[in-house]
Amino acid sequence: MNIKEKYIIRSSILELAETGLPRNISIDEKIKLEQKHGDGAKTQDLWNYITALGAQLSRPPYDPYREIIDLDISIGRRQCPNKVTLSMPLIIYDNDAQIDNTTLESLHSALNRLKTFENTNLGLISENRIENRNYPHFRRINKRTKILEEKVEYNTEGLVFQCNDEKSIQFLTDIRKDFDGPILVEVDNTFEKYLEPLLDAGADGIIANTIKIIDKSKNKEMHAIKVIHDIKSAINRYYAGKENDGTVLIVAGDVNNSGRIVRAAALGADIIGYSTSLLIANAAHHHEVQSDFNAVSDRICKHVMATKGELKGVPAALGYSNFYNISSADLRTSNIEASIQADIAIEGTNQTYRQIIEDFVYKYIAEEQLDLNPSQKQELVEYLLVNR
Amino acid sequence: MSYPKDILEIKRNLLKEVSSTKLVTKSDNFNSLYYDQSKIILDARKAFDGLIPYSGLGANSTNDYFSSIDLVGGTLKTDIDCRNIDLSLSIGGRYSNRKITTDIPFFVSGMSYGSLKLPAKIALHLALNQLADDGIRVIMNTGEGGALPWEVHDFNNGNPNVEDQVSRLLKEHNLDSIDREQLFRRKYPLVVQYASGRFWKDPDYLLNADAIEIKIGQGAKIGHGGLLPGSKVTELVAENRGIPPYKSAHSPSRHLDILGPEDLVAKILELRELTDWNVPIIVKVGASRVQDDIAIILKSFADAAAIDGYVGGTGAAPWEIRDSIGVNTIPAIRLAKDAIDNYYSKRDLDDFKLIAHGGIWDSKRIAKCIALGSNGVGIGTGFLISMGCTLVQDCYTNTCPAGLTGSYEKLNIQSSVNRIVNYIKGTRIELQNIVGSLGKKRIQDLNKADLYTTDEISNLVSGLSTNASSYYNKIKNKDLDKILRDIPEITKK
Numbered sequence: 001m002n003i004k005e006k007y008i009i010r011s012s013i014l015e016l017a018e019t020g021l022p023r024n025i026s027i028d029e030k031i032k033l034e035q036k037h038g039d040g041a042k043t044q045d046l047w048n049y050i051t052a053l054g055a056q057l058s059r060p061p062y063d064p065y066r067e068i069i070d071l072d073i074s075i076g077r078r079q080c081p082n083k084v085t086l087s088m089p090l091i092i093y094d095n096d097a098q099i100d101n102t103t104l105e106s107l108h109s110a111l112n113r114l115k116t117f118e119n120t121n122l123g124l125i126s127e128n129r130i131e132n133r134n135y136p137h138f139r140r141i142n143k144r145t146k147i148l149e150e151k152v153e154y155n156t157e158g159l160v161f162q163c164n165d166e167k168s169i170q171f172l173t174d175i176r177k178d179f180d181g182p183i184l185v186e187v188d189n190t191f192e193k194y195l196e197p198l199l200d201a202g203a204d205g206i207i208a209n210t211i212k213i214i215d216k217s218k219n220k221e222m223h224a225i226k227v228i229h230d231i232k233s234a235i236n237r238y239y240a241g242k243e244n245d246g247t248v249l250i251v252a253g254d255v256n257n258s259g260r261i262v263r264a265a266a267l268g269a270d271i272i273g274y275s276t277s278l279l280i281a282n283a284a285h286h287h288e289v290q291s292d293f294n295a296v297s298d299r300i301c302k303h304v305m306a307t308k309g310e311l312k313g314v315p316a317a318l319g320y321s322n323f324y325n326i327s328s329a330d331l332r333t334s335n336i337e338a339s340i341q342a343d344i345a346i347e348g349t350n351q352t353y354r355q356i357i358e359d360f361v362y363k364y365i366a367e368e369q370l371d372l373n374p375s376q377k378q379e380l381v382e383y384l385l386v387n388r
Numbered sequence: 389m390s391y392p393k394d395i396l397e398i399k400r401n402l403l404k405e406v407s408s409t410k411l412v413t414k415s416d417n418f419n420s421l422y423y424d425q426s427k428i429i430l431d432a433r434k435a436f437d438g439l440i441p442y443s444g445l446g447a448n449s450t451n452d453y454f455s456s457i458d459l460v461g462g463t464l465k466t467d468i469d470c471r472n473i474d475l476s477l478s479i480g481g482r483y484s485n486r487k488i489t490t491d492i493p494f495f496v497s498g499m500s501y502g503s504l505k506l507p508a509k510i511a512l513h514l515a516l517n518q519l520a521d522d523g524i525r526v527i528m529n530t531g532e533g534g535a536l537p538w539e540v541h542d543f544n545n546g547n548p549n550v551e552d553q554v555s556r557l558l559k560e561h562n563l564d565s566i567d568r569e570q571l572f573r574r575k576y577p578l579v580v581q582y583a584s585g586r587f588w589k590d591p592d593y594l595l596n597a598d599a600i601e602i603k604i605g606q607g608a609k610i611g612h613g614g615l616l617p618g619s620k621v622t623e624l625v626a627e628n629r630g631i632p633p634y635k636s637a638h639s640p641s642r643h644l645d646i647l648g649p650e651d652l653v654a655k656i657l658e659l660r661e662l663t664d665w666n667v668p669i670i671v672k673v674g675a676s677r678v679q680d681d682i683a684i685i686l687k688s689f690a691d692a693a694a695i696d697g698y699v700g701g702t703g704a705a706p707w708e709i710r711d712s713i714g715v716n717t718i719p720a721i722r723l724a725k726d727a728i729d730n731y732y733s734k735r736d737l738d739d740f741k742l743i744a745h746g747g748i749w750d751s752k753r754i755a756k757c758i759a760l761g762s763n764g765v766g767i768g769t770g771f772l773i774s775m776g777c778t779l780v781q782d783c784y785t786n787t788c789p790a791g792l793t794g795s796y797e798k799l800n801i802q803s804s805v806n807r808i809v810n811y812i813k814g815t816r817i818e819l820q821n822i823v824g825s826l827g828k829k830r831i832q833d834l835n836k837a838d839l840y841t842t843d844e845i846s847n848l849v850s851g852l853s854t855n856a857s858s859y860y861n862k863i864k865n866k867d868l869d870k871i872l873r874d875i876p877e878i879t880k881k
Contacts, residue, residue, distance in 0.1 A: 002448075006779045009749055013811065016750070017774035020810030022464045022818045026752035028455040035455065048450045051698060054610030054713040056673040057652060058680035061611030061641040257427045258708040280435050283398070283405035299398070302438030303431065309440045310708045316641065317611030317713055332715060334451045336845055348719025348849035350679075356848065360859050384859055388844070 004034055046223045047254075049335035050263050050344060052326070055319030062316035069312040070322040073271060075123075075158065076182040077204050077246040084123065084136045084157050084182055088308050089265060089323060091123035093252045093273030094140065096162070096186070096209070099126050103281040106293045110277070110300035111135040118305060125160050125184075125273065138184060144171050158182040160207065164190065169197045176202040184250060187231070189216040195234045199247060206231065207273060211253035224254040225267055226341035229328075232268025258310035266326045267342055277304060340385060357384045391429070392436070399432035430707055442617065443707045444783025444793065445769060446608055446699040452747050453718040456846035457756055459838050462822040464751065470824030475816060475831045477764045479527075479599060480668030481739040482691040483660070488577040488598045488668060490764075491524045492816050493831055494754050497745055497766035498581050498603070500533025502616050502625040502637075503703030503783070506561045507799040508775060508792045509536060513574070514801070515808035520575035526812060528576055529766065532583030532603055532614050532639065534628050540580070540596040543572035557624055563801075579670065582659065585614055585639025587629040591662075600659055601670040602652075602690075604643070604681075607700025607746045610674030610713045614639035615704045617784050620794050649684045656689040670694050670743065675720030676713065682727035686740065694766065695720045697746025701769045703793060704784030717746040718760065719849040725761030726851070749773075751818035759834035760850060774811040775804040 008030045015023055055061040062069060076083030092107060099107070108130060114120040115134045124130075127140040138158035144167075159175065162168070163185045176183065182204035187194060191213075195206065208231050210224035228251050235247060252273025255264045261272050277300045284291040284299065315323045318330055332347035333339050339346050339353035346353060361380050365372055372380070391399075406428070433441045480487035496516070501509050513536075516526050530539065536557070537550045554571075558564050580588075580597040594600060605611060616625075616637040626633035646652050656669055671685045672694035685693040697717025702710070715723070721744050728742060744762035748754060749770040757765050769777065776790035776799070783793040791797030823831050826838055839852055847853040 010773050010777075010779055013749060013770055013773040016814035016818075017807035017811040020814045022814060022821060024465065026464060027750045028458070028752055031455040051711075051715070052713050053715070054605065054612075054674055054676040056605045056610065056676060056681050057646075057649070057671075057684045058677045060647045061605075061613075063613065063641040065638050066640065257430065259427075259712045262708075262712055276431060279402065279405055280398075280431065283401040286408075287401040287404045288397075299435040303435040305438050306434035306440050310706065313440065313612065313706055313709055314712055317609070317709055319611065334449075334453075334716060334845065334849065336848075346845070346848055347715045348722045348851065353848075356855075357859070360854070360856055363856075364860065364863065380863070384862060387862055 005031055008034060044337075046225055046333075046335060046338040046341065047260050047263060049338045050225070050331055050333050051347070052262065052266060052314070052318055052330050053332060054317050059319040061319050062321050064309070064312040064316040067316070067321065069316050069320075070324075071308065071311060073248070073324065074246065075184075075205055075248055075271070077202070079202060080180070080182050080204050080246070082157070082181045083246075085121065086123055086136070086271065087119070087121040088304075088311060089261065089269075089271045090274040090304070090307070091125060091138065091250065091271055092277050093207075093209075093275050094124075094126045094278070095252070095275055096140070096212075099128065099278065100282070100285065102285045102291075102293060103278065104128055104130070106281045106285070106296040106300060107277060108133060109293060109297035110281075110304070113297060113301050114304060118301070120304065120308065122304060123158070129155060131155075138182075154179060154181075156181070158184060158204075160184045160186060162186045162188075163194050163198060164188050169194065169201050172198060172201040172203060187213075189213050191231055192234060195231075196238055199235075199238050204246065205248040205250055205271075206235065207250040207252060209253040209273070210251060210255070213253075223338075223341055224251075225263070225338060225344075227251075228264055228267040228269055229342040235268075258307055258314065261307075261311060262314045262326065263331065265323065266328050266331050267344075268328070270324065336388065354381070354385065357381050360384070391433070395429075395432050395436045398435055399429055402428050402432060441707045442615070442704045442784040443710060444701075444703060444705075444781045445779065446701040446747060447711045447714065449699050449716055449747070451845070452697075452699055452716050453841075453846045453849060454747065454753055454756065456843045457718065457839055457841050457850060457852070459752070459755060459759065459822065459826065460840055462752075462755060462826045462838070464818045464821055466821045466825045468821075468824050470817075470820040472829075473820040473823045473831070474829060475819055475823070477741075477832075478739075479670065479741050479743075479764070480691045482668075483665065483689045484668040484691050485664070485666045486598075486668065487739075488527065488579075489525070490527050490577065492526060492812065492819070493758060493764040494748070494767050494815070495527035495579075495764065496529060496771055497701075497768035498529040498531035498579075498601070498606075499703070499768055499772075500531025500581075500587075501536055501628055502533040502620060503531060504792060505788075505794055505799070506536075506557060506624075507563070507801050508772075508804070510563065510566070510571075511775060511799065511801045511804035512771065512808060513539070513571070515805045515812075516576040517570075517573065518805060518809055519812060522809075522813075524812065524816065526576055527579055527599075529579040529601060530581055532581045532585055532587055533616070533625070534588040534630075535578070535580055535593050535597075536628070538568075538572045539574055539578055540592045541572065543569050553624075553627065560622075560624060581672075583614060583639060584641070584643045585629075585637065587631065587637070587639070594659070594662060597667060599668040599670060599691075600663070601672050601694065602643075602646075602655065602659075603672045604646070605674035605696070606672070606702060607674045607696035607698055607714055607717075608702035608710050609705040610676050610709075611641055612706065612709050613641035615702075615706075615784075617704055619786050620703075620784075649687065652684060652688045660689060668692065672696060672743075672745075674700070674713075675715040675717065675723075675746070678715060678720050678723035679727045682724045682742075683731065686728065686731045691739065692741035692743060692763075693724065694743040694745060695724050696766075697744070699747030700745050702783075716849070717744055717748065717757070718846070720744070720746070721757055721760045721762050722849065722851045728761070751815045751822060754815070754819060755822045755831070755834060756839065758831055759836060759838045761836075763832065770811065771808060774807045775799065776807075
């Protein structure tokens, strides 16, 4: 409901309330006219068309104020001796860019305070070396040769690097022998090619920045929900028939509020590379005349704790005591494109759009008595999915 | 919404940063910013006070389908005399000895004292009394915050505590001049809510009700429980609810004694015994796992089920809970009707009724819901708008510009009464015209054949069509050989 729709609803009801007489035109007819002639084109951000199914009678909800809702997550596969545990599914993500010193100081202070006073362990991904911290730091490696040749002290709980070529696999293999904390690998649109070798070489987690992947991809119609869905599917294929031994999917980009965090988690993200804390710090330091880093770190702490409260509230309302039990089966969409991109069931049907089309095609083939092989059936399904 | 200066400054700086940084890039594909600007105020609020942001009223649904579904005919104005069209609705009789019968199929949804200020509650009460005098009975639902004394007690009840409470309530709002004898004369059917917070003071609340609604959840905060912010829990509200004043009232997210289907049956039987099996019992759920929930309600000893869609309103809900959870009203009705049809495919029909809530504001929407399968609808926000609500969604604060949900703005009770009466009478005439112009005598005769949709997604969610003919044409209009790559293998048996 946008502002124009609010105006229509209000004016229409007030017309009735003032006259008590039938109107000429209903609320829906006015809204339709507005959609046809006005500039109120519906937003196509697919996040806004996805909701989750809450718990009621068939599944009782938990109570986030009175019961424990588990947000803890461990990073590190079976072979990783020094795993890192976060208190919530967020790791502050640097967007592969240098963080300003003032911003870094505020973030550092906030993360220390969160750990000390709120018992909340949040991670930070950045290129900087950071001393005197009591939170886990994941150091981004941009110069690989320097790390290997100089054998520098890592002084970090985890490592992060980009994978975009064959050399990345070799680098991971080399560094894995040397480093006993979790290693996270940031992939791009070539993830299908490198995912398996990366996991074979001992990557503990895959970072997917949806904005970067979409920008590099040929498919510009792709939305973040499809990126998450596709990478999670690729990870699941790697573990087909086996239990996931702790590989985490970290999704960054376009996931910047609690609602999207929950939707992304349901689609397969384990942790969110969260830049909003960075944004809050940058906004203060770049645009306030007198920005005090203590005050800014206080803001970051408050924002994180409120977000933590929200992240406990949603799974509880869905009937889960553990945030990580949310799955795509808990989601419904009111948009066909969202259903196609991320295999989400359409509300009111309990079927994805693809399943609806497949049902139709099988019925059509039977009625028309066509003798098609499976690939031809699939071709027909794809034709209907594309030509909507 | 009027926010403190500090919050606005944080918001302004966030916006500046958003528009200047690489962190957020404009997406050409989806005509939107990666950083959802509508949520920027939430980040500013969280950074300012560290609290979970609340909002009032319902979720801002991106697609509620109402404008894509229409009646095949059915006009708001007609030359046909439709005054005898039957709009009545009765609830009860499936298990209860009594029924409540109303003259219109829509009623006042649960909006409790505390969530609404006293003058708004009195305006609704007086308006429904006036309508009853005019021969139009309309149901009022108390909401979960308990009933006001005049809703459940007689004028001469002989209880000095009640008289004292009434005096203090009226005095606080400078309403001493109201005729108390008239105030205590309730002429409309009252449904009282039995919610997880158990906010009532004495058994009269249940014993003097015309129907009881067991509230499992509501559309705006499914699975979250009720919430009344501390700033709205004045001493009188606290007294009426039996809770400490000025402390937020978080009612549990679930009834502590209803964890599954058997517990619901036990609870309903308990209430049935308490009320000598007289009053109808309704079970209300927020729309999510609708088929499963309605199937459970059907198998309990309930007389009716109420479903509250995603857009269903509230006085206060955590913003992200409100926007992240739920199913829209149209698909919710479809799923509920499917569950009901499935249940009665194996047994004889009885008096089970389905009530829909959430985003239903006028006669066309009421008719659409009934044609889809609900028997009646609940309206909340529509009544607030008729009293002057400006939809700023500040219901959780004490800054309501219309003086409905809390503020020092004074509500004109008489004007509000007139507007509520007009809203109901006007909607009633429109409904009669719609039903009459469709050639039907009773609103309950509306069915899915009276509806059509204008887009594919609305067809799918409402179940009005499978879209099969459209898909069929897409294939038929093309040469199948061109669609399929493996041309030689296509053979017709």
